[in-house]
Every structure is written in C-alpha cells, then in structure tokens.
Amino acid sequence: MQGLLEQTVSPLLAVVSNTLSWQSACWLGLTLLFYSMAVWFFRRFNNHPLIHPLTFTAIAVGVLLTVTDTPVEQYHVDASLLQWLLGPATVALAVPLFNQWQRIRHLGWPLLLSVAVGGLIAPVLAWLMVYLFDAPLAIQLTMLVKSITSPLAMETGAIIGGIPALAAAFVIITGIVGALAAPITYRLLNVTLPEAQGVALGSVCHAVGTAKALHMGEVQGAIATVGLCLNGVMTAVVLPLLM
Numbered sequence: 001m002q003g004l005l006e007q008t009v010s011p012l013l014a015v016v017s018n019t020l021s022w023q024s025a026c027w028l029g030l031t032l033l034f035y036s037m038a039v040w041f042f043r044r045f046n047n048h049p050l051i052h053p054l055t056f057t058a059i060a061v062g063v064l065l066t067v068t069d070t071p072v073e074q075y076h077v078d079a080s081l082l083q084w085l086l087g088p089a090t091v092a093l094a095v096p097l098f099n100q101w102q103r104i105r106h107l108g109w110p111l112l113l114s115v116a117v118g119g120l121i122a123p124v125l126a127w128l129m130v131y132l133f134d135a136p137l138a139i140q141l142t143m144l145v146k147s148i149t150s151p152l153a154m155e156t157g158a159i160i161g162g163i164p165a166l167a168a169a170f171v172i173i174t175g176i177v178g179a180l181a182a183p184i185t186y187r188l189l190n191v192t193l194p195e196a197q198g199v200a201l202g203s204v205c206h207a208v209g210t211a212k213a214l215h216m217g218e219v220q221g222a223i224a225t226v227g228l229c230l231n232g233v234m235t236a237v238v239l240p241l242l243m
Contacts, residue, residue: 024078031079034060047215052180054208058172096214096222103219104226107195111226114196118203119231122147138163144239146170148232149206156236160243175208182212194219202227 038053038060045051065075076083104111123144130143142162145153150171157167182201191197194217201209202224213224 021078024081027075027078028081030064031057031061031082047183052176054176054179058176094225096218096225099218099222103195104222107223111195111199111223112230114199115203115227115230116234118200118227119147119235122204123235137161139166141243142166142170145235146174147204147206148235149228152232152236156239159240171206172208175205178205178209179212182209195223198223199227203231206232 035053035057038056041056042051042053061075065072123146126146127140127143130140138161141160142157144160145157145162145167148156148171150168153167153171154164158164178201182197182205185191186197197216198213198220201213201220205212206228210221210224210228214221
C-alpha cells in the first residue's frame with residue numbers, strides 16, 4: 001500500500017517541483033495564452049475547422065521554441081503540469097459517459113461492432129498508403145497504431161517493432177486532421193445521428209476527436225469516450241498478438 005502511494009504521489013511532486021520555476025511558469029503561461037487566443041479566434045470565425053485551436057497553439061509554441069532556441073525536451077519538463085492534467089481530464093470523461101449510460105446500454109453490440117470496424121479500417125487504409133510508397137517496415141508498423149491515444153500508441157508501437165516517437169506524431173496528426181475534417185465530412189455525407197458522429201470521432205481520432213465530440217454535444221462526447229477506450233484497449237491487446 002505504501003509503495004502504491006509513493007508511486008502515485010512521486011510523479012505529482014515532480015510536476016509541482018518543475019512548475020515552481022520561473023521558466024516553467026513562463027512556458028505554462030504562454031501556452032495557455034496562445035490557447036486562449038486560439039479559442040477566441042475559433043469562436044470568432046464560427047468554429048471554422050481550418051483554424052482549430054490545437055493547430056494554432058502547436059504552431060505558436062513551435063515558433064517560439066525555435067526563436068528562443070529552447071529544446072523540445074526542456075519544454076516538456078517545464079510544461080509537465082499540462083501533461084499531468086491529462087489524467088484528471090481523462091477521468092472527467094466519465095461524467096458524460098454516466099449521464100448517457102442508458103443510451104449506451106441500449107446501443108449494445110452495434111456500438112461495439114462500429115468501434116471495431118472503425119478501429120480496423122482507419123489504420124489499415126493508412127498502412128496501405130505508406131506500403132504503396134514502399135516506406136520502411138518500421139514506419140508501416142508505426143502507422144497501425146495511429147488511431148489510439150498516445151501512451152498506448154507508443155507502447156504498442158514499440159512492442160510490434162514500430163517507432164514510439166513517430167507513433168506519438170502520427171497520433172497527434174490524426175487527431176487534429178480528424179477534428180478538422182469531421183464537421184465538413186458530416187455535412188457532405190449528411191451524417192446527423194449523434195451516435196454515429198461520436199463513435200467515428202472517438203474510435204478513429206482518439207482524445208482530440210473526443211474533445212471535438214464533447215463540443216458537438218453530450219451524446220457525441222459520451223459515445224466518443226466509449227470509442228476511445230474500446231479501440232485503445234482492443235488495438236493494444238490484439239495488434240501484438242497478430243504480429
């Protein structure tokens with residue numbers, strides 16, 4: 001019990017220690033400022049998908065890191081509080097899940113099947129593209145984990161012979177592109193069912209897609225959370241067994 005407590009508290013203490021420095025406070029403040037500005041612009045232009053807040057924030061932070069000649073590794077340390085907060089944010093996804101639990105139970109096997117199909121088709125199509133361009137095997141294998149959340153993708157990618165760092169990059173790109181393309185795709189294909197919108201975003205675009213689904217509505221957010229969790233677990237378990 002004591003060992004478990006230490007294992008839980010130690011990372012938090014390290015994050016707090018990093019956050020107490022002036023450099024860390026500056027990077028945290030700038031990141032939050034960029035994101036706030038990005039959200040303002042996003043709402044100002046009626047939530048246009050081409051100016052997604054994550055895209056703007058990532059570009060702004062990247063430019064500032066380049067100008068100040070700050071290593072990305074140092075930024076990760078200084079902004080570790082944001083990474084730690086992903087844990088509570090993930091737990092908070094249980095709220096819409098609980099509120100929509102009866103609807104989720106009613107969907108039953110069709111929902112599970114939809115997640116499985118989405119989690120299979122998306123990475124296979126992406127793998128096929130890099131395969132046709134004769135990409136190295138390690139990149140091909142890494143592409144197979146692009147639709148699950150970063151920690152699972154990096155670990156699973158390493159197990160099957162992929163590149164963990166590249167897996168994280170593929171995951172981020174997939175999430176941002178999915179969040180940008182989803183509204184346009186839904187309009188073009190006349191996808192109006194909230195359950196269909198949510199399961200597509202959660203099972204293919206992981207956490208970023210789930211965040212987008214929550215903006216669309218509580219039903220979409222709840223179903224996306226199911227897709228995020230189920231596809232992550234299924235991919236992490238099944239893919240290593242197949243390789």
